[in-house]
Amino acid sequence: MxxxxxxxxxxxxxxxxxxxxxxxxxxxxxxxxxxxxxxxxxxxxxxxxxxxxxxxxxxxxxxxxxxxxxxxxxxxxxxxxxxxxxxxxxxxxxxxxxxxxxxxxxxxxxxxxxxxxxxxxxxxxxGIPRMEQLASVGSRTTLRTVEGTSAYVKISDGCDRFCAFCAIPYIRGRYASRPREEIVSEVADLMEGGVREVCLIGQDTGVWGSDLGEGDTLASLLRSLSEVVRPYDGWIRVLYLQPEGMTDELVSAIRDLDEVLPYIDIPIQHCSGRVLASMNRNGDAASYAELFARLRREIPGMVLRSTAMAGFPGETDDEADELLDFIKREELDYCSVFEFSPEEGTAAARMPDQIPDDVKMERTQRLVDAAEQLGFDATARHVGERVDVIIDGIDETDDGPELIGHTWFQAPDSDGAVHVSVGDVAVGDVVTCDLVDSFCYELIGEIVGEGDGR
Ligand code: SF4
CATH class of the missing domain: 3.40.50.12160 (Methylthiotransferase, N-terminal domain)
Structure with a gap:
């Protein structure tokens, strides 16, 4: 001291x-x-x-x-x-x-x-004067601490969309892409440090590069990053793709680049054209159904995650039912549900026809129940598959320790895990497992060999 x-x-x-x-x-x-x-x-x-x-x-x-x-x-x-x-x-x-x-x-x-x-x-x-040198820490220059097997990499900040319910553009400011070189170098450091998977995040990842030079598109960034992660058999997962960002070029990149997981995360929030317009968002049930059909056609076997919001001001009973039917009909694999909350400073907070709390709660619960069933069913559909699993950690259970990992179709922190009996493997290893059973969002895996990609 x-x-x-x-x-x-x-x-x-x-x-x-x-x-x-x-x-x-x-x-x-x-x-x-x-x-x-x-x-x-x-x-x-x-x-x-x-x-x-x-x-x-x-x-x-x-x-x-x-x-x-x-x-x-x-x-x-x-x-x-x-x-x-x-x-x-x-x-x-x-x-x-x-x-x-x-x-x-x-x-x-x-x-x-x-x-x-x-x-x-x-x-x-x-109270440390600017001139006071703290003890030397060597040549540590990375701007990222490497912990665990998956890492989030922010490719942009801010948002230009101004959805009526969202305070993000006021908090984080206008959309700003991180330069390609900076992202590439960070991903290279992460891979060198032992990370097996990078999850690209931002408020609106699909429009990455729109504020940079010509040719800077998310698809081109994915091509650059694929080169970087390929020698490590690494995975790239793209999160938070707003529907408008799903260009043909991007769909082809996700389909054609082996390193990019066919895991599509598209927040739709609603499917009623009237509610979406009131949210200051585009689209309707028909256009989203068409988008999902195109994605399923172009990227066979892909996993689809979305986000739905219950109780936006003015949402009628029929519109709430329409959203519920839509997420069931489209058989989303995973869906997060939010109850509308009137955020200070946003347009939606000032809208008339705010939905009473008990109605919002009831609509949210119906969506949560449906989303849960979809997620459980989607998880169970993978039983019988042989997949690569990244081992993320060891859990102590009543029956002793077990390994916890995740597959290409499970985003870290969101979509459940694979539970594997402890074997001769370490955290960070990729192993091939037979998926033999499931419960809720979780899968039981049996190791059958060393992993070789996915
Ligand atoms: S909900 Fe997403 S896309 Fe809409 S303003 Fe907020 S951050 Fe942007």
Missing amino acids: STTGRHEQPRVLFVTLGCAKNEVDTDRMRSLLLNAGFLESEDVDGADVVLVNTCSFLASATQESVECTLELAEEAREGVRDLPIVMCGCVPSRYGDDLPDEMPEVAAFVRTDEEDGIVDVVRTVL
Whole structure:
């Protein structure tokens, strides 16, 4: 400890709330701080500063972020040392001007577009002069910590679509693609570090490159990334493809590039043309049915995931039924369901005909039940297949340890897992398994050999 009461090499506790995109942002700040000589702390007791990366996608997420930050501040107050809290991410981006008055417990607020300056912020709250050198940390330059077998890679930030229910464009700003070279280099580092699968994320991945040069399309990025992951037998999974982004070029790339998984994640939110127009989105049941049919024709055996929203203002009983029938009829493999929540500052929050809470809940529950049944059925359809499984970890169960992994048709953190008896394999290995049984979203696998791709 120094005379200021902090460690010679100050330690940062990172707390991340919200989605995978936030995990990626925390990773970036973590790497910047570690490269600047800070160390990571596993808990509050060992920390000199806490960095909370917040989520504000829904009002409930904002509330959770604020409560978590206040709880940490309370813990810090009870501790013997001064422990400043730095609040980052979506909550400061959305409510920045009001926060210093409302949350005096917090030492600094960092908006999403200010996160590259996190080192200076943390130095300031800890009172470390700019000139003071922290202990050398060698030549660590990667902007990503590599943990686990799958990694999220953010290819863009922000969104230009302004869906009426969504606060993201106000929080994250206008759409901005990351340069191709930066993404390629990050994926190369990840593969070199032992990652087996990269999941490309952004608010709207399909239009990657539209703000860059001619020829910069998601399909062309996938071609570049396929070259990078091929020597490692790596997988590329693309998430958050808005329907408008499914160009012929992209469909062909997903079909033709072996490294790109035939796993299509298209959030539709609704299928009624009237509700979609009111959401400031395009399409209707006929156009989405046509899109799904085209995808199934072009990419045989593909897995389809989507997102549906219940209780948007003005949604009638008939329109709610229409959505329920649609997701059943289209036999989506996986579908996430959201209940509409009137987010401050969005157009939908000011719309008349808000749906009463009990009706919204009932419509949400019906969609959840249907989505669950679709997911269970889709999972069961894979029983009898022989597939490659990436081993992600070991779980302790009542019957002893078991390996947990996932296949090409299961996105990490979303779609269930494969449970495999412990064998002579390690986390990160790819093994070929026979899928012998299923329960809910889970599959039971028996190892039959070393994996060789998918
Ligand atoms: S496309 Fe997604 S992130 Fe963009 S405004 Fe619509 S819901 Fe929000």
